[in-house]
Amino acid sequence: MWPNTKKEKTAWLNTALGKNHRAAKNGRQMSKFIKIGHRGAMGYEPENTLRSFDKAIELGVDMIELDIHLCKTGETVVIHDESVDRTTNGQGLVGNMELGELKLLDAGKGERIPVLEEVLSLVNKRAAVNIELKGRETAQPAADIIRQHVSNGWNPELFIVSSFDWDELREFRRCAFGNRIGVLFNNNYDDLFDFAGEVAAYSIHVPQEKASEDLISDIKRRGFKVFVWTVNEKEDIEKIQKLGADGAFSNFPDRLATR
Numbered sequence: 716m717w718p719n720t721k722k723e724k725t726a727w728l729n730t731a732l733g734k735n736h737r738a739a740k741n742g743r744q745m746s747k748f749i750k751i752g753h754r755g756a757m758g759y760e761p762e763n764t765l766r767s768f769d770k771a772i773e774l775g776v777d778m779i780e781l782d783i784h785l786c787k788t789g790e791t792v793v794i795h796d797e798s799v800d801r802t803t804n805g806q807g808l809v810g811n812m813e814l815g816e817l818k819l820l821d822a823g824k825g826e827r828i829p830v831l832e833e834v835l836s837l838v839n840k841r842a843a844v845n846i847e848l849k850g851r852e853t854a855q856p857a858a859d860i861i862r863q864h865v866s867n868g869w870n871p872e873l874f875i876v877s878s879f880d881w882d883e884l885r886e887f888r889r890c891a892f893g894n895r896i897g898v899l900f901n902n903n904y905d906d907l908f909d910f911a912g913e914v915a916a917y918s919i920h921v922p923q924e925k926a927s928e929d930l931i932s933d934i935k936r937r938g939f940k941v942f943v944w945t946v947n948e949k950e951d952i953e954k955i956q957k958l959g960a961d962g963a964f965s966n967f968p969d970r971l972a973t974r
């Protein structure tokens with residue numbers, strides 16, 4: 716249920732701000748390594764398709780990750796690139812195409828590009844969902860869809876919304892009180908902690924090549940979860956587990972053995 720009373724809002728914010736994680740950091744509770752299926756299980760099935768998300772769940776993920784854009788008719792479609800060229804048999808920009816046109820395309824093995832609601836219907840609370848805001852103006856639609864699913868019995872903790880586009884995350888925080896935010900970054904992270912504090916982030920999602928012991932411990936010390944992307948090789952997975960990451964994204968999520 717969406718929080719209404721002050722008490723509900725406080726409880727929800729405590730979750731969003733990761734206070735449970737801070738308790739874990741202080742040794743009062745153990746946290747498990749979170750297995751995240753990158754674009755589903757894209758090492759095995761066509762990325763960001765229902766088939767891929769189904770496979771990830773079959774492989775025992777705790778969370779699936781997906782990317783969203785808006786199409787011309789306003790639906791929230793699950794696709795990584797701003798164009799359909801790489802992942803389907805069509806051509807063109809997602810934002811210039813109506814949902815009906817997109818649905819005619821083959822996204823691999825006969826799969827169709829799903830809308831976010833179709834993915835959530837498939838997942839049906841069996842895993843958490845990391846929604847990455849790839850396209851512009853996706854914050855508000857994502858917040859609306861999450862709100863609707865929370866009203867229908869989904870635990871708000873089952874959602875993390877992330878983005879490289881920090882303005883989009885600011886907008887998401889403005890319209891989604893208390894939901895979990897994950898901050899993505901690539902090379903430059905000078906303002907990372909200021910920004911993560913500003914939007915009351917739950918987690919920081921670190922590219923594998925930047926996942927040093929110092930950075931991971933700094934992030935954890937500041938009370939954020941650390942999820943590393945995209946880790947596919949067994950030795951790299953073991954390495955980031957030893958460094959204390961809280962979880963990782965993988966194209967082969969079955970390789971993310973639990974500690």
Ligand code: G3P
Pocket residue numbers: 753780782795847877899920944945964
């Ligand atoms: O969210 C982690 C990862 O998915 C970010 O990179 O390009 O795979 O969306 P990308």
Ligand code: CA
Pocket residue numbers: 780781782847
């Ligand atoms: Ca992504």
